[in-house]
Amino acid sequence: MNNLDNRFAVIGAGPYGLAVASHLRALGAEVRIFGKPMDFWASQMPKGMLLRSPWLGSNIGDPNRALTLDRYESTLGSRLDRGRVHLDDFVRYGQWFQQQALPDLDQRNVSTMVPDAAGYRITLEDGEFFHSPNVVVAAGIGSFPNRPVLFGSLPEDLVSHASHRTNQNLGRFAGKRVIVVGAGQSAVESAALLQEGGAEVEVLIRQPKLRWLKPRWPKFRPVIDFLLDTKMNPLRAPARIGSSSIGWLVERPALYTMMPREQQEKFSRLAFLPAASGWLESRTRRVTFSPGRHAVNVTVRGDKVHLQLNDGGERTVDHVLLGTGYKVDIERYSFLSRELLQGVRAIDGFPVLNRGFESSLPGLYFVGAPATYSFGPLLRFVAGSQYAAMTLSRYAVRVPATRTFQNLQRTPAAEP
Numbered sequence: 305m306n307n308l309d310n311r312f313a314v315i316g317a318g319p320y321g322l323a324v325a326s327h328l329r330a331l332g333a334e335v336r337i338f339g340k341p342m343d344f345w346a347s348q349m350p351k352g353m354l355l356r357s358p359w360l361g362s363n364i365g366d367p368n369r370a371l372t373l374d375r376y377e378s379t380l381g382s383r384l385d386r387g388r389v390h391l392d393d394f395v396r397y398g399q400w401f402q403q404q405a406l407p408d409l410d411q412r413n414v415s416t417m418v419p420d421a422a423g424y425r426i427t428l429e430d431g432e433f434f435h436s437p438n439v440v441v442a443a444g445i446g447s448f449p450n451r452p453v454l455f456g457s458l459p460e461d462l463v464s465h466a467s468h469r470t471n472q473n474l475g476r477f478a479g480k481r482v483i484v485v486g487a488g489q490s491a492v493e494s495a496a497l498l499q500e501g502g503a504e505v506e507v508l509i510r511q512p513k514l515r516w517l518k519p520r521w522p523k524f525r526p527v528i529d530f531l532l533d534t535k536m537n538p539l540r541a542p543a544r545i546g547s548s549s550i551g552w553l554v555e556r557p558a559l560y561t562m563m564p565r566e567q568q569e570k571f572s573r574l575a576f577l578p579a580a581s582g583w584l585e586s587r588t589r590r591v592t593f594s595p596g597r598h599a600v601n602v603t604v605r606g607d608k609v610h611l612q613l614n615d616g617g618e619r620t621v622d623h624v625l626l627g628t629g630y631k632v633d634i635e636r637y638s639f640l641s642r643e644l645l646q647g648v649r650a651i652d653g654f655p656v657l658n659r660g661f662e663s664s665l666p667g668l669y670f671v672g673a674p675a676t677y678s679f680g681p682l683l684r685f686v687a688g689s690q691y692a693a694m695t696l697s698r699y700a701v702r703v704p705a706t707r708t709f710q711n712l713q714r715t716p717a718a719e720p
Contacts, residue, residue, distance in 0.1 A: 310334050312700070313426055313436040315414050315639070317341045317406075319398060320672040321442035323365035323689035326405040327697035328440075330367035336436070338410045338428070342398035344446045345391065348467045350474050352497050354388040356489050356581055357685055362389045364401050365690030367697075371401050388583065418641040423667055438667040438700060445673045447637055448630040452485075454602055455626060462609050463602070463624040466490045471625065478502030480622035483611065485599070487511055491627025492580035496587040498625070506592040506619070507627075511578065513595050518582025557691055560680040561659075568680065575681035632673050644668075651677060660699025661692060669696055 310333050314325045317339035325337040340346075355362055363372045376397045377384050384393050402409055416427045423437035449465040464471055467490075474497045484495045487509040498505045507514075554560055554575050560568060601612040602624070611619045633653030635645055649656045649664040654677030661669045661678075671692040675683040682688040 309437060310701075311436050312336070312438040312440060313338070313424070313434075314440045314442055315339065315417075315426075316442035316444055316672075317402065317409055317411075318344055318442065318444045318672075319364045319686045319689045320444070320692060321440070322398065322402055322406060323693035324440050324442055324671055324696055326371075327365070327367050327693040328700070329406075331697050331701045333697070333701060335406075336410060336434075337406055338412060338414050339443075340411050340413075341402040341409060342395045344444045345398065346395045347469055347472060348446055349391055350466070350472055350494060350497055351391070352474075352500075353391040353493060354583075355391065355394055355686075357389070357687060359386045359389055361685065361687040362394060363690070364398060364686060365693045366401070366405060367694075369690075371404055373397055376400050414639045416641055417639050417644060419644050419647060419665060419668075424644075438669070440661075440669045440671060440696065441634075441637065441640075441674070442671050443637055443639075445630045445632070448632050448673070449626075450628045450631040451626060452628060454599060455485075455624065458602065458604060458609070458624075462604060462607075463626065465626045465628070466494050467630075474498050474503075475501040477623060480504070481620075482506075482623045482625055483508060483609075483619060483621045484625045484627050486627030486629065487514055487578035487580070488627060488629055489580050489584075490629060491578075491625075492584050492588060494625055494627050495591045496584055499588065499591050506594060506621075508597050508599065508613070509578075509593060509595045510598045511595060514593055515577065515579040516582045516585055517579045518585075554681045555687065557679040557682055557688075557695075560682075561678070572676070572681055576684075630673065632676070634670070634674055654678070659695075660703065661696040662699070669700065671696060 312328050312333050312335045314321050314335060314337040317337060321337060321339060322341070325335050328335045359373060373384070373389070379400070413429045414426055415429050417439065418425050420435065422435040424439050425433060425435055426439070427433040446467065449467050451465055455463045460468065460470070474494065477498055478501050481504045482498050484491050484498070484505060484507045486507070491507060492514070495505045495507050554571055560571070597613050597615055597617070599611040600614050603610050605620065608620050608622060609624050611621070611624070613619065631653065634640060634648065634650060634655055635653065644665065647665045648668070655663045655670045655674055657663055657670060657675055657678040661671055661675060663670060671683070673684050675692065683692060
């Protein structure tokens, strides 16, 4: 590979950006990585949050599998909580990973990126620009909060998404009445934190009942955990995505991508069914859950929010917190130019990627949540960073992209 093909820009310094950049460097690539390390986790997740993924599924991928949570814990000289990974511990682990693997990370944000004859022209927030023949977009899900249309026009101080930066400290709602909308991990954990912070909380759930993720046989949990997590187990599923019956499959993208599209979509739906971790059940005893109910009309009345529900009921509250998850749409990445987006083949907001995570524009790669259409649910979880980084780096170094954008020689990326 010549020096031109060997240059990569990685946009994003969360788990996926850190993993990909470290793998590329291990293969001799020249890498520049941009972004504040672990910024989304540090500034857009509520304080006190616990990760849904278990300890084993929370390792950021590195080429030698050496920069693990175990290794980080040993450097601290004190034990971390292995039962549930605390947000603060995970953020510090990610920052430690960056210092070990990528000490020259550039914390400036990328402002714009456009394709040109040399690959991509990247402009940083301070106006500096440069060219790179290869770019890996690892910008996370911070740009994709799913805000239902019904709440779209209401002010953020009355209706906000769980990932909004003002909700990092949910204790600000102490003494307030808050409605949480949603039935997934984000909604239920936010409800727990709100209630523990002194708020009066009701959760509106469209589905008939709240679904808890917990082992079928609680007494045998230690044995089940051992059997699932042991390295000798071929069905090992470290991220614990969805139920154990499908987890082993969706955590193996090489198998997942061999299935017909209809089967892939079926397993993805099962993996992403709204559900909350069973360990939250005891923390939400005093939270009011209202299954089968959703808002049909929402108005502002002074400094309150008034909701009319589908069953004819009404609520007037101080705030509505949207635990409605995320909807991937790469057009919401503000740094991607319209010219560039027109060249990326996408389906329902997801870029269609080839086996090496490359989009229909040569040398442009996507990892993390935008890759779930092509590789399955694992790419929404930290555990997927190892697979993505290893697969992308080996492919990108072995198969250099065509650089002339005026006369592309490569065919568009195929669906896996």
